Amino acid sequence: MIKDDGYLGFETWWDMASILGVEAAKKQMINWQPTLESYPQDKVYAYINHGRWLADCIYCKTGAEVVFKDDPWFVCFHCFNQIVGGKRIQVKFPNKWNQIEKALENLPENQQNWNIGDLIP
Numbered sequence: 001m002i003k004d005d006g007y008l009g010f011e012t013w014w015d016m017a018s019i020l021g022v023e024a025a026k027k028q029m030i031n032w033q034p035t036l037e038s039y040p041q042d043k044v045y046a047y048i049n050h051g052r053w054l055a056d057c058i059y060c061k062t063g064a065e066v067v068f069k070d071d072p073w074f075v076c077f078h079c080f081n082q083i084v085g086g087k088r089i090q091v092k093f094p095n096k097w098n099q100i101e102k103a104l105e106n107l108p109e110n111q112q113n114w115n116i117g118d119l120i121p
């Protein structure tokens with residue numbers, strides 16, 4: 001369910017994110033370069049919205065990005081994590097993500113929602 005089927009693997013995702021991200025950054029006059037360097041002090045928390053795992057940016061509080069369990073890293077394509085030098089930060093998924101996905105999988109996509117703090121179904 002929860003759209004990991006569109007996930008093409010880390011390298012493809014990262015290549016795409018890098019190309020699109022660099023373009024988006026340029027438009028905002030931000031000099032962002034994709035980096036595998038991380039900033040371990042911070043993290044974001046994943047939730048489900050309309051069948052997608054997302055995480056909100058803790059820096060600009062504007063960006064929300066699709067995130068992947070297989071590759072739990074976050075770069076905001078709004079502020080490009082500039083506050084921490086453009087480094088990526090870790091995405092925390094709930095321990096019982098499997099149970100959450102199972103409970104939602106037969107609902108229509110717009111009802112596949114789970115927020116941080118919601119009970120694990």
Ligand SMILES: [Zn+2]
Binds near residue numbers: 078081
């Ligand atoms: Zn941001």
